[in-house]
Amino acid sequence: xxxxxLDDYQHVARQLxxxxxxxxxxIVVLHEHVAALxxxxxxxxxxxxxxxxxxxxxxxxxxFARLPxxxxxxxxxxxxxSIDLEAAAARGVTVTGTAATGSAKSSNTAELTxxxxxxxxxxxxTEDRALREGRWQTTVGTDLAGTxxxxxxxxxxxxxxxxxxxAFDMRVIAWSRNLxxxxxxxxxxxxxxxxxxxxxxxxxxxxxxxxxxxxxxxGAAELAAMKPTSILVNTSRxxxxxxxxxxxxxxxxxxxxxxxxxxxxxxLPPGDPLRQAPGTVLLPHLGYVxxxxxxxxxxxxxxxxxxxxxxxPIRVLTP
Numbered sequence: 539x540x541x542x543x544l545d546d547y548q549h550v551a552r553q554l555x556x557x558x559x560x561x562x563x564x565i566v567v568l569h570e571h572v573a574a575l576x577x578x579x580x581x582x583x584x585x586x587x588x589x590x591x592x593x594x595x596x597x598x599x600x601x602f603a604r605l606p607x608x609x610x611x612x613x614x615x616x617x618x619x620s621i622d623l624e625a626a627a628a629r630g631v632t633v634t635g636t637a638a639t640g641s642a643k644s645s646n647t648a649e650l651t652x653x654x655x656x657x658x659x660x661x662x663x664t665e666d667r668a669l670r671e672g673r674w675q676t677t678v679g680t681d682l683a684g685t686x687x688x689x690x691x692x693x694x695x696x697x698x699x700x701x702x703x704x705a706f707d708m709r710v711i712a713w714s715r716n717l718x719x720x721x722x723x724x725x726x727x728x729x730x731x732x733x734x735x736x737x738x739x740x741x742x743x744x745x746x747x748x749x750x751x752x753x754x755x756x757g758a759a760e761l762a763a764m765k766p767t768s769i770l771v772n773t774s775r776x777x778x779x780x781x782x783x784x785x786x787x788x789x790x791x792x793x794x795x796x797x798x799x800x801x802x803x804x805x806l807p808p809g810d811p812l813r814q815a816p817g818t819v820l821l822p823h824l825g826y827v828x829x830x831x832x833x834x835x836x837x838x839x840x841x842x843x844x845x846x847x848x849x850x851p852i853r854v855l856t857p
Contacts (some may be wrong), residue, residue, distance in 0.1 A: 540607075541843065543567045545591035554829065555836025557609075560843060571595075571805055579604035586610065587846075589839050590749075592823070593618055593775070594804050599625035610634070612842045614826075614835050616853065619748045619775075623857040633848060633855045635839035637829075647825035648698035651773045653798030655682075655741055657819045680740075680767070683707040688700045688739025689727060690756070692717050693776070696745035697725040711735060714746065736763040741771065748775035758783040761792055765794050769795040773825045776801040781812065788815040799825050806833070 541560065543551050546567050551557070557565050562808040564583070571594060572578045578595065582588055587610045590597065597611060602625050609631060616635040626633050630735060657663055661677035668676045687703035691695045700710045704726050712727040713735040722729035736742065742764065746752045756770070756779040764770070768794060780800050784836050785792050795817030801810070804823055812818065826835075836851070845852040 539586050539847075540564045540566065540618045541587040542582050542585040543589040545571055545594055547571075548827075551836060556840050557836070557841060575601060575604065582608070585757050586591070587612065587843055590614070590621070592804075592826075594621035595621040597626065598622045599628075602626060602629040602631060604751070609850075610843065610846045612636070612839050613855070614839070616855070617747065618855070621855070623855055627857060632851050634842040634846065634851055634853045635855050636835050636842070637853065645698045646828045646831050647695050647773050648702065650799060650821070650825045651695075651699050651743055651745075651771055652702055654771045654773065654819055654821065655743070655769070656796045656797065658771070658795045658817075659741070663819050676767070678803060685740035686711060686805070687734045688742040689743045690714065690735065690742060691746035692722055692725050692727060693747075695774075696743075699743055699745065700725050700727045708741075711738060715751070724826070728755060732760075733763060736760045737765075738766050740765065742768060744770070744774045744778055745762070745770040746774055746778055748777060753777045754780050756780060756784075761787040763842065764793050766791055767794050769793060769797065771797040776804070778791040781810075785811045785815045788817050793817075796803070797821075799823055 541563050546569050548571055551567050554662060574579050584603055584607050586607055588608060590613045590616055597620060598624055602608065611626060611631055611633045612622065613633065613635050616637050621633060623633055627642050660679040660683060664677055683706060684723045687708040687710045689710065691714045692712040693698065700712065703710045710727040711730045712722045713730055713732050717729060719729040737844055744756065758780065761783055774831060784796060790794060797819045800823055806812065812820065842853055
């Protein structure tokens, strides 16, 4: 059986995952992203099993049509907006996922969120570059204590970020469509209406799942409501924030900066305007990229494959 693992940029999948237990299988690991459908069809030709990394590679009806041998698609995570589950089912392709457990269910993404917040507020990247170029103290930072942290989406990750905000002596407010004042209070935050969240936040951090309801949720109107001294941080999914509206707001000085770990297209294309937008700290989707996270994720990938081969698939994703 041919198994293809996509997007192993760091060359660690075989090292951190127990793929050697899949005896008798041909395992092919791709270390570069394959974007074009024609190229993808060639790279995955003859594969019965494909392991996808997050939403990076779209699997739509036209993709499945080009992969007649595919029978199992394993995605990292338990949701993937880039996979058409109905099209997969129509082609007889089982789709399974991986769940965050143990140490991988820790605060890896929450920690990175705060790395971006601090990098933006204390101009870490700018000062690092300036120092290497021979300059000394070129910016003035902004304190976090006494300012307002706005959390857009107060689920598990949002609640972790909120608790850290309290440790920095920040006022924490939150909003999402289904959030209640009681649930916000349990996480140490104060529920506010959506318009107040954007208007009052000195730091606005996004922690929502990508869906039809959340795509473009942060648009030109929301960014215009923010303070010119505020920053936006997104470690959730790129399309939740309107890319063009964000670039315009950063260029016009409507907001002071943005820390981003996620993008509409990943890897971020060379000509994407975010690369030139002022006041940005850009990371290549590192929120989940830790050794513990990878070990847990790839272990479950192997579990999914073994269970499917045994005729009892687990963690199946359905339309």
